[in-house]
Structure formats: structure tokens, C-alpha cells
Amino acid sequence: MLDDRATAHADAERAPAGLHRRPTMADVATRAGVSRTLVSLIFSNKPGASDETRDRVLQAADELGYRLDRAARMLARGRSRTLGVLMDVHQTFQADLIGTIYAEAEAAGYEVLLSASAPTRDEHKAIEALLSHRCEGLILLGPLSEADYLRTLADRAVVTVVGRALPHTAVDTVRTADAKGIRQSVDHLVGLGHREIAHVDGGADPGSPERRRAYLAAMRRHDLSDHVRVIPGQHTEEAGVAAANTLLAEDHLPTAVLAGNDRCAIGLMDVFTRAHVDVPGDISIVGYDDSHLAQLSRIDLTTVRQDTEGLARHAVQFAVGRLEDEDLDPQDFVIDPHLMVRGTTGPARW
Amino acid sequence: MLDDRATAHADAERAPAGLHRRPTMADVATRAGVSRTLVSLIFSNKPGASDETRDRVLQAADELGYRLDRAARMLARGRSRTLGVLMDVHQTFQADLIGTIYAEAEAAGYEVLLSASAPTRDEHKAIEALLSHRCEGLILLGPLSEADYLRTLADRAVVTVVGRALPHTAVDTVRTADAKGIRQSVDHLVGLGHREIAHVDGGADPGSPERRRAYLAAMRRHDLSDHVRVIPGQHTEEAGVAAANTLLAEDHLPTAVLAGNDRCAIGLMDVFTRAHVDVPGDISIVGYDDSHLAQLSRIDLTTVRQDTEGLARHAVQFAVGRLEDEDLDPQDFVIDPHLMVRGTTGPARW
DNA sequence: TTCCTGGACTGAAGCGCTTCACTAACGCGC
């Protein structure tokens, strides 16, 4: 009697409070009058059960509210068939990739686990969490970590980096030809008569070194090296605000600004409009990403569109590919961007 | 010989390609010269190992690159200590909650699993994925599913809904006193002399029925029932754009608009500014959420601030609380909002 | 000296699943 109570208490401590024991395959098997093995077969969509039995088992499972236990499956299978995705919840561009990643992974028979970095949670921690969940593939969206760390990940999992080049590594990279996007932007502006074209860069944010270099190269190509002006920034609205304020504090504005991304561009426009600097009358602005907001009629931002669907699809396919076939070599896949000309660029002001 | 090859092949098929076998606790134990049990103790931060041994084990683990296997732990422990979070990656307001949720969960000793709903992946699927990972607690950020379905979840896990009321259920709810926020907005506008105050609602999006009701009530309180105007919308920029176009197509504009949320407000402003309808000179606009963008100087949106940190913190605490103590009753926790008066509201135009 | 206590540590069972190796039954060709 006393023993019973002790046991009951111990159980109460272990089980999540207030929940009934979760049904297992064994329960389903008993109810359907078959072996556990057969239930397992059925839930894995493998042959070996008659249609009749299959239906009976599925019905039994349904009645019990049975739900497969991924942890147990993972353990037993020895592999998880899971892709871990690192993202920054505040980068809307990354959010655009998530939908496609889910769809593509599901089609390939893989699970997806999301792990977000945030001010309170650094990237490192977010990645470790994914590894701890036995993710076989890691898809890192615009990771900020140093290249060396990312390289070391490669022998713990198949790693795919999106939106950032990472030369000399065993990781796949999928990214936009940032140089081309920037070149198109500069060409477009020069075509409109601009010569004083400044660039607010993205600091260490993914893609920005490439964009910065491309800006310099493009300016050189147009013999505008004298007009080069790089303002240090980041891929945030705040950075755009700061850059705009820097420019306004000077006696002379450039006639066009290439922002590091759309968020930065929006910050810039924000300040300029407030200061009655007309966009594009007084100054033209080009963004990067073609985010949701860029398309809004008021913002109507000329920007460089990245093929989010293509990026996401290839990221998943590379990860899955290398998981299924170890002989595959990691590759660096580059997708062409497309300049979306909208209302924030116009003829230079003189 | 033939057998060997067959086996090797089978192994290659099972293991994720190209990866070495992941070290286990047994490997660590062997290397450190102790039992598996002791290693387990140490990794669970439990007493029973001398400091010396502890160090030795941790070092061995480090050398091997050992990483605890959550799936195995989960299985063995019988519980996961994991909270599953449902979010919509495109709702920036929800992104703001994530950081705090991670921090708070970690403090309580819980893991967090994120599952996103997206156009290609409905909420139902996202929730099932969490359940399948044995999440004990579900934190649903602004779920769109019908109340009945959410109610049924309650006997599979401890459920906490954020940002939406859900009466008569076994789930916790944490939300903002939307009615108060709306009332403050209306009071503010009326104080500025507005009488024709329209409301673009959020359709079925979380919180919007409450906001709509509060709008009607506040208008009544000010004897403005005659001027009530609800324009059906959603919590997206597009909905704001559509609503603005609807209004512009009429011969007479209201003097103020209460948007369903900031995104909607931005859509509205976008169209108005383009149409040379001055904000706030010709029309005042109030948003809801105080999102990142609302604070930008150009947008500078008057809006209702929700206490994101408080919402997130309480959501986690309620979930954890009910997991640790089954006697706790679910509650409906309501946090007061705060009107942030900025530049998009001004005196009525006559 | 004996007995006890507590700290340090171990062995083995078992979590829910998959899978390997196996059995039983049933055609089918000859």
C-alpha cells in the first residue's frame, strides 16, 4: 500500500503534469491484433502488410490518437532525416525562404527543424541546438559566424550556406550573384545620368563584402572611381537612418545611393523624405532583396530581386543530395539576380 | 569476405553519407575510464561525481567532440522538457516574441522548437510536427485555427495561446487588452477633434474581433455611432493598400483611420501619400503593434504598443507552470497596451 | 572493534521505435 503510493508519486513527478500516457505502437498493435513490427512497417509506408490489415491498423491508431514518436524513430533508425535551418527571425528576406524550404524538404522526405538566432541567443547556440537534435543537414541562412567555425561544422553535418560565399570549404553555398546585381544597379543609375553614387554597405552582414567590391568595380568600369563613397552600415533600417543623417550633415549630397539591402534603403528614404529631400527628384535610391515592403506602392523601391525560391530549393537539394550520396562534391551555386526598376530612381538632378 | 562487403554496403546506406560515427556517452566513458552512468550524471549536472572525475569526463567529451543526443535523452527520460512554438515567419510582431521565449524557456530548463506556418504549410501541419517531436507545451502565436481544434490540442499538451482570446477552454491565453488599446486610440483621435474615424479590421486574424468590437464600443461612448465605418481587411500591407483604395474611390474621406495593425497602417499610408493625401494633414492614421517599422522617423506611426516581452515571458511561464504543477488552472492573462503618439495623427482637418 | 552513513561510482533495465532474420502459408511450374 505504502509502496503503491510511493510509486504513484514518483510517476506523477516524471510525467508532464495532467497528461495521459501517450499511446505507443505497442498499444496500436494490441488494439489491431497485430505485432508491433507490422505497425511500424505500416507507419513507414513499407510493403508487407495487406491492405485490409493496413486499414485496420490505421484505424486503431486513429482511435487511440496515436502519434509517431520522432525521437524514438530517430534513435532506432540511426539517422534523423532532418534538416536544421538557422535563421534570424528579424530578417524578412530569410522568412521568404522558409516556406520553400519546408516544401522542398518534405518532398525529399526530410523533416525541418528551425532554430533562430536573436539578440539574446547567438548563432553559435542556435546551431548547437540543431546539432543536438541530430540534424544531418544544416542550412544556414546568412550566417554571421566566422568562416573557420562554419568550416568545422562540416564534419558534424552536411552544411549548406545561403547568401554568403565561403571559399575553400567542404560546405555547399547557394547565393545570388551579388556582383551582377550591383553592377546592374550602377549601370541603371549611370544610364540615368548619375555620377555621384554612394554605397551604404552592410558591414559584416552576409553578402555585403561582395556587394561592396562589386560597387567599387562597377564604379571603376564607368570611370567614376573619383566619386566612390562607401558609408559603413548594416542590414537594418537603423543603419539606413544613420547613413542618411551622415549624408545630410554634409554640405553636398550624392545624387544616388546604393543601399546594402531593402531595410537599409527604407531607413534612408525615411530620413530623406522627412528632410524634404525628394526621392527620386533630389536623390535616387536602390535597395537589395526586393522584400515585401519594396513592392508597396508608397515605398515603390527600385531594388535587386533575389530568386528566393531558387535559393531555397537548391539549398535543400544540395543538402539532401550530399546526404544521400557521399561522393557528391560541395558546390558553390550562384543565381542571377534581377533589377526591379521602380519609383525611387530617376534622372540625376542636373 | 562477401559478407563483409554486404555489411559495409548496408552500413553505408544507413548512415548519413560522409560522416564519421557520432561519439556516444559510452565512448566518452571509455575514454575517461568511468561508467556510462557517471557520464550521464555529469551531463545532467547532477551530484555524484567528484570534481576531478567531472573535469576528466568533460575533457574526454571535448576531445571526442561529443554532443548529447536529445532524441535518446528524451526517450529515456520519458519527457522532453520541450516547448513547441508555432509562428508565422511573416508576422514581424511574432518575431519580436521569439527572443524572449528562448531566453525564458532556457531559464526554466526547457528546450524550444520552432515550427512555422507558411503559405505552403498550414498551421495544422506545423502543430502536428511539434506534437510529433513530443513537445510537452505548445505556445501558439496568433493561431488562426478554429477554436475547436485548439481545444482538442489541450489533451495532448499544455497549450498557451498568445494574442487571441479563447474562452471556455483548458488552454492558457496571454494577450493584450486590445479593447483598451483601441479605446485609447479613439480617445486620442476624438481629443484631436476627429469624428469620422474609420476602422480597417483584421478579418479573422488574431485579436481583430476584439479590436473591432472595441472600436464600435468606443465610438458609441463618444456618441459617434453614426460615423462608424468598418472596412474589412487583414493584418497585411496589401489589405491596407486595398482599404485605402476603397476609401479613395469614394467622394469623401474619413478624417482618421484605425488600422488593424501596423502592417495594414503602412499599406494605408503608402497609398495615401502617393495620392497626395497628406498624413496627418488630411487624414490621421493609427496602427497597432508598435512594430520596428512604426518607429522609423519617416513612417513615425502613432500606434498601440504591445508589451512583447511581457507577453512572451508570461506565455512561457504559464506553460512551464502547468507542466510542473498539474493542479494549476489555465488562465487568461491580459496585459495593458500603451498608445505611442507619433507623427501620423494630428488635428482633424476642420 | 562494529555498525552506520554518505559519497563515488556501477550494472542493468527500459524508453518507443526500426530492422534483421526468420516462419507460415500459398500459389506455380514441372
Add this chain to the structure above:
DNA sequence: GCGCGTTAGTGAAGCGCTTCAGTCCAGGAA
């Protein structure tokens, strides 16, 4: 009637971990 292949199904081992129930050895207390 025999061997054979196929289909439908089963039993048991084992994935990496936690935990229960010990064991063993100090160092006091009696």
C-alpha cells in the same frame, strides 16, 4: 509431389540515453 518464390506476418536485438537499485570504500560514532 517437390522445390521455389512471394506475400504476410512475427520475435528479438539494439539505437543512446536515464535511472533505479545497488556496491564499495572511506570515516565517524558507539
